[in-house]
Amino acid sequence: MVGTSNEANNKPGNGALAAIDRHVSRVEDAVTLFAAGTIFILMFFVVAEVLGRKLFNHPIPGAIDWVEVYMAIFAFLPAAYAQRLGVHVRMELAISKMRGRFLWGAECFAVVIGVIYCLIIIDKSWEHFLRAFIDGDSTIDVQLQTWPGKLVVPFALVLLCIRLSIQVWGYARLFLDPAKAPVAVPVILDAAAHARAEIEEVMGKETSERGERPNGGAQA
């Protein structure tokens, strides 16, 4: 349950790894913002559907179809962003006790598993998209083309795979030389540090609740 964050090593670093990390991070931020915008649009969309149905007896045609085709945007696109911030849940009981090469070796193994998993799903979700695209697969109600939603899956997983590969590189260099500073990898926080991160997040929000400018601590 103990969380992770890469805030501690968010300082701009030098070298190829840090540069790639920065470029990929920008892409991740952009696609996550797009997904976040989709969630915001969904809020208005479902309200419009309720109002249309209940007040004007005129529901949005194919409302469910639209949601089901395009929900892949927020279900998949921010996966790499979440991986960068160490959000995907794991158990850190054993790994938090490890130090040096053992720690970096175990971390490397954990992300290599993720890479293999992603590669298999990318391959087959791409085929799933191709079938829908070639056959012109559409929804039952308003015959909406389903391929855009299906294309989101391999695209998001390619991004996730790139992020995981960056982390494999980051952990591998630490495994080879544990004295180096961590770059482009999340670091483990203990329960107290994790609690501090949570507080920082909320206090940023609470400060703004009182009409002040948030301190930006809510990022992770």
Add this chain to the structure above:
Amino acid sequence: MDPFNAGLLSVAIIMAMVVLGVRVAYASGIAGVIGLIWLRGYDPGAGLAGLLAHSEVSHVTLSVLPMFILIGFLAFYAGLTQSAFYAARCWLGTLPGGLAVATVFATAGFAAVSGASTATAAVFSRVAIPEMLKYGYDRSLAAGVVAAGGTLASLIPPSAILVIYAIIVEESVGALLLAGFIPGALSAVIYAMLIVFRCKLNPALGAPVSAVPFAEKVRSLGGASGIFFVIVIILGGIYTGWMTPTEVGGVAALVIFLIALAKRNMGLSNLRESLMETAKLTVFIFTIIWSILIYVRFLGFSGLPEAFANFVVGLDVPPIVVMILILLAYVVLGMFMDGIGMLLLTLPVVYPAVTALGYDPVWFGIIIVKMVEVCLVTPPIGLNCFVVNGVRPDIPLEDVFKGIWPFFVADIITVAVLVAFPGIVLWLPRLMIQNITG
């Protein structure tokens, strides 16, 4: 190797990977993919996994998750924490330990617009603890009530974890959400009774505060009206069947958004931050759901859940003993793992056994989520306690944990009551089903 043994082996491999720090989504997903490939060959097996990744999450039912998460993040900007505490204080402050009782009901009220336990504990550490300490309340009680109050968020709708449970076990999301309301409120009442009882026995723990005029009491409700409005939308919308859970989520989120706009707290940067946080949590939940569901498909082919259910049913002990053992196992697991990960990882095997024993799926969902919440306040992790200590470093962690024990006992009593009287959980969802089906 037969499929059953392969299923058993997959459980062992997942456990080994999770202990080694592999993220739950990847560990379960790759075990599922390899299992399917082993059973069907590469193309059909991996092809099924690739198809499931998309098809299992492209259901309109799951679109409720981002809406519920968004409500929680927007609620911080709608200024509802201070007003909830002030209203609760006006109405309940005169009871023994009145400020602590007010904290319980304010956190319960805030839980109606937020599903995040740790965030609720952090916010109320700042809002309620200074007030309690100012009136000479025992600092263990002050810290304990905030840490425990935060846990109410998971049962009182909107609760993301109950939605996740409903999706995994294929139960009605609406039924689960309604089912959480009374146990959540009951937990709050039991906490309050415990505080009143302790403070009556030992007034030094927390004294009543002076009464406010009735007009002020009524006025205080105005500030908290957003909370009442959201409760009416969520419970009313689901109960009457007028809106789907996604729709009540969308309408409630819009209401909170408009309150935040009206209070001039919703600039572009705050909106962007809320949405980015929502997207981050949403994708975390979706990733683990589709990965687990790939594994569940393999597990289904292996026959392991069915065999485990048969084994459990065949045990020569009363079902309640098995249930208590399962709940104890969750307490132990909860000491080391996040609630959502723990639920998703264990439900595919545990759930069929529980239903085979004759327990109601909706009831079990509420019990298990309550257990997950208990883990948020118990050592060694007890994240809510660390959060309180982090906001108030002057209250040592030992004092926070000392303050939490009475609430832990209260939680165990609540679970015992819910086990003894399942009707408390099932009354509201059954009424809803009768109401909708006419």
